[in-house]
Amino acid sequence: MSFPVTKITLRLRAAAAVSAAAGLIAVMAAVGALFPSVGHTIGTLNVPKSVSNLLGGADYGTITGWFRSEIASIYGPLVIGAIAITGAAATTAAEEEDRILGLVLAQPIRRPRLVAAKATAIAAIVLIVALGTWIGLIVGVALGGGGITLAHMTALAVQLAFFGFATGALAIALGAGTGRRSLASGGAAAVAILGWLINSFAPLVAGLDWLKYLSPFYYYAGHDPLAHGVNIAGIVVLGVLSLVLTAGGIVGIERRDLRA
Amino acid sequence: MTAPPAIATSGLTKDYGSGRGLFGLDLEVSGGEVFGFLGPNGAGKSTTMRLLVDLIKPTSGSARVLGLDTVTDSLEIRRRIGFLPGDLAMYPKLTGRAMLDYLGELRGGVDARTRDALVERFDADINRPIHELSTGNRQKLGLVQAFMHEPELMILDEPIAGLDPLVQQSFHALLGEVSAQGRTVFLSSHTLSEVERVTQRLAILREGRLVVVDSLENLRKVAVQRLEIEFAEPVDPGEFRAIRGVTEVHADGATLTVGFEGSADAVVKAAAAHEVLAVRPREEDLEDIFLHYYRSESVA
Numbered sequence: 364m365s366f367p368v369t370k371i372t373l374r375l376r377a378a379a380a381v382s383a384a385a386g387l388i389a390v391m392a393a394v395g396a397l398f399p400s401v402g403h404t405i406g407t408l409n410v411p412k413s414v415s416n417l418l419g420g421a422d423y424g425t426i427t428g429w430f431r432s433e434i435a436s437i438y439g440p441l442v443i444g445a446i447a448i449t450g451a452a453a454t455t456a457a458e459e460e461d462r463i464l465g466l467v468l469a470q471p472i473r474r475p476r477l478v479a480a481k482a483t484a485i486a487a488i489v490l491i492v493a494l495g496t497w498i499g500l501i502v503g504v505a506l507g508g509g510g511i512t513l514a515h516m517t518a519l520a521v522q523l524a525f526f527g528f529a530t531g532a533l534a535i536a537l538g539a540g541t542g543r544r545s546l547a548s549g550g551a552a553a554v555a556i557l558g559w560l561i562n563s564f565a566p567l568v569a570g571l572d573w574l575k576y577l578s579p580f581y582y583y584a585g586h587d588p589l590a591h592g593v594n595i596a597g598i599v600v601l602g603v604l605s606l607v608l609t610a611g612g613i614v615g616i617e618r619r620d621l622r623a
Numbered sequence: 624m625t626a627p628p629a630i631a632t633s634g635l636t637k638d639y640g641s642g643r644g645l646f647g648l649d650l651e652v653s654g655g656e657v658f659g660f661l662g663p664n665g666a667g668k669s670t671t672m673r674l675l676v677d678l679i680k681p682t683s684g685s686a687r688v689l690g691l692d693t694v695t696d697s698l699e700i701r702r703r704i705g706f707l708p709g710d711l712a713m714y715p716k717l718t719g720r721a722m723l724d725y726l727g728e729l730r731g732g733v734d735a736r737t738r739d740a741l742v743e744r745f746d747a748d749i750n751r752p753i754h755e756l757s758t759g760n761r762q763k764l765g766l767v768q769a770f771m772h773e774p775e776l777m778i779l780d781e782p783i784a785g786l787d788p789l790v791q792q793s794f795h796a797l798l799g800e801v802s803a804q805g806r807t808v809f810l811s812s813h814t815l816s817e818v819e820r821v822t823q824r825l826a827i828l829r830e831g832r833l834v835v836v837d838s839l840e841n842l843r844k845v846a847v848q849r850l851e852i853e854f855a856e857p858v859d860p861g862e863f864r865a866i867r868g869v870t871e872v873h874a875d876g877a878t879l880t881v882g883f884e885g886s887a888d889a890v891v892k893a894a895a896a897h898e899v900l901a902v903r904p905r906e907e908d909l910e911d912i913f914l915h916y917y918r919s920e921s922v923a
Contacts, residue, residue: 367728375716462712466768469676469706470729471698620679 365472365480372484376450380488383446384495387439388502394433395503398426426510427589430500430519435589439523440580443492444555447531450488452547454481455612456538459622468621475613478539482532482609489527496520511589518588525601526583530555532608540615542622555579579604627690629654629776629807630675634684637670645670646831647684652809652824654775657802659818659825659839660811667831668811669709672780675809676706689776702730705769709780709811711761719749719756719764726768738771744793758785766794770801777801779810783817795821849882849905850890855898863893880905 403424422428455478458464468474497520504511530551538547558578562585565574575581582601586594630652637644645667652658662668673679675688677697686693688700713722723742727733742749747763748756756764762785769777783791798808798821812818818825819839826836835842860872863881866889871882877900881890894902 365729367725371714371717371725375714462708462710463714465673465678465708466706466711466713466726466765467729468678469701469708470726471702471731472729473698621673 364483365476368467368472368477368480369484369487372454372481373487376453376484376488377491379450380446380491383442383492384498387442387492387495388499390438391430391434391496391499391503392506393503394430395505395507398429398507426504426507427515429507430504430511431587431589434496434500434503435519435523435584439496439519440526440555440559440583443489443496443523443527444530444552446492447485447489447527448534448548448551448555451481451485451531451534451551452538452544454485454538455535455616456542456544456547459538459542460544465621474616478535478609478613478616482535482612485531485535486528486605489524489531493520493524493527496523515589515592518591518593521593522583522586522588522597525598525605526579528605529579529601529608532605532612536608536612536615539612540619542616542619626654627687628652629656630658630686630688630809632671632684632686635671635674635681635686636683637667637674637679638682642830644682644831645674645828648828648833650826650833650836652807654807655802655805656824657798657808657810657822659822660809660828661813661815661818661825662811662828663813665830666813666828668813668828669780670831671828672706672709672778672809672811675778676701676704703775705772705774705777705779707765707769707777707779707782709784711765713753713761713764715754716752718752719747719760722753722764723749723768723771727771730772733772737773738767741767741770744797745790759787759790762786763790770797774806776807776809779808781812782810783812844885848884848887849880850887850894851878851880851903851905852894852899853878853901853903854894855900858897863890866890866893 401423423432455464458467468477497517500511500516500519501513504516533554534547534551537550538544541547558580562575562578562580565571565578575585579601582594582597586597588594628651630650632648632650635648635650636646638646643665648667648671660668660671670679674681675686675693677693677700680694689703691700693700714725717725723738727738741747745763745766747767748760749764753761753764762782766779766782769779769782783794786794798810801808802823808821810818810822822839824836824838825842827834827842854877857874857877858879860874860879863869863872863879866883868885869881869883869890871880873880883890891902
């Protein structure tokens with residue numbers, strides 16, 4: 364790994380990550396503050412199971428359900444996935460399309476070390492956003508009157524971080540393998556959204572329940588970290604997936620011509 | 624033991640299909656030489672340089688830089704060379720200083736004094752963000768990074784693009800100094816005037832194929848030369864067309880432009896039979912030399 368590459372990538376992407384983390388803290392504080400006055404009034408929504416699954420159970424009557432539906436099911440993974448995917452696409456494929464990578468790789472640095480260093484920087488950026496999520500949860504839950512343990516809030520932040528690692532690694536694999544920014548960001552976003560839909564709908568169709576195991580969303584939220592804490596198996600799957608995808612990106616960029 | 628050539632290619636080919644790319648390049652550049660690599664846009668100059676730096680892999684053939692294979696020993700080659708890409712781009716948000724710091728850290732072993740001396744020599748602005756810099760000022764940064772670690776070989780793709788005449792002068796002086804130190808420069812251009820003052824030998828590339836490798840002096844000898852002769856009265860162009868070696872004659876009032884191969888003696892003597900007001904040599908441009916070699920090739 365190359366420390367200068369990690370450092371410069373962090374320098375160029377840190378502002379976006381800190382903004383996203385600050386935004387998450389603000390949104391979660393607002394969400395938590397709303398719970399006492401709104402949550403009990405809404406209660407559990409009477410919606411079809413498919414919609415309920417998409418909304419993380421649609422249980423707005425409890426503080427755990429409120430944060431699961433408002434943050435854990437959509438907003439949290441959306442923000443961390445977007446930051447991871449755009450950051451990863453910007454550091455490999457976009458630099459190649461912008462012709463910066465040609466100058467960098469004319470220096471004495473091996474391509475695998477470059478990709479590994481960029482992946483490390485993206486992981487650090489994801490951790491910044493996950494930290495924002497964790498702080499936001501603590502503030503939001505406190506403003507909402509409490510009711511979720513620190514361990515379970517930490518569990519959500521940890522699961523979310525690993526979800527970010529996996530989506531970022533997918534964008535790195537696609538970006539390093541093809542050198543195309545649109546393919547890196549679009550492909551990774553499509554897989555993340557498809558995974559969310561599969562995780563929500565597959566369990567409702569007899570015989571297709573197994574499809575949920577193909578979704579990174581299942582390993583992130585299938586265990587309901589806000590209610591049950593950390594899911595070690597889910598973290599291991601997402602962690603291994605991230606490493607495999609990053610290795611795939613390394614193999615991909617090593618074997619091909621630089622595009623520009 | 625004699626030192627290996629700075630650059631040696633053997634049948635080097637990069638085939639992009641549809642006739643695009645580089646085909647069967649056999650080229651040798653000696654150590655300490657300033658070598659010009661010329662050709663029009665799309666001739667394959669950048670492709671050759673990207674192959675030498677291992678940014679792209681050859682379809683067939685091979686290349687050695689400083690005696691090392693460009694594919695298997697790429698890391699060591701990149702440690703010992705400086706490279707300026709033709710389509711230079713850097714992180715737009717960084718200042719020039721931050722960009723040079725970054726490249727210096729990646730490379731390691733860059734003497735800050737050498738870097739600062741180059742910055743001063745080229746009057747490079749390293750304190751403003753790169754996106755605020757003009758093309759010429761960005762090119763200065765590109766030159767600084769290519770020279771700052773005092774490499775044995777500099778591979779420079781269109782190094783003078785965007786530079787003002789004063790900086791060009793500094794650049795040419797620098798090339799003279801590094802050549803005197805025994806270091807090698809391999810630089811490309813699409814215009815002869817950019818390289819004729821600094822190169823000892825040059826190669827001309829066209830449509831991915833090597834047309835000729837020779838010294839500029841030899842190339843000029845065999846290329847068509849032109850004289851623009853201003854007479855006091857209009858003269859008969861046919862008188863000059865009949866001279867052996869004259870390839871073209873254009874009349875514009877009392878001025879004749881005479882193109883010829885070899886010695887100018889017969890043309891000058893024919894002109895002396897009339898009252899001559901002025902004789903101006905017409906500087907050959909690269910395209911004329913290209914055309915000469917195309918004609919030669921098509922005849923062959």
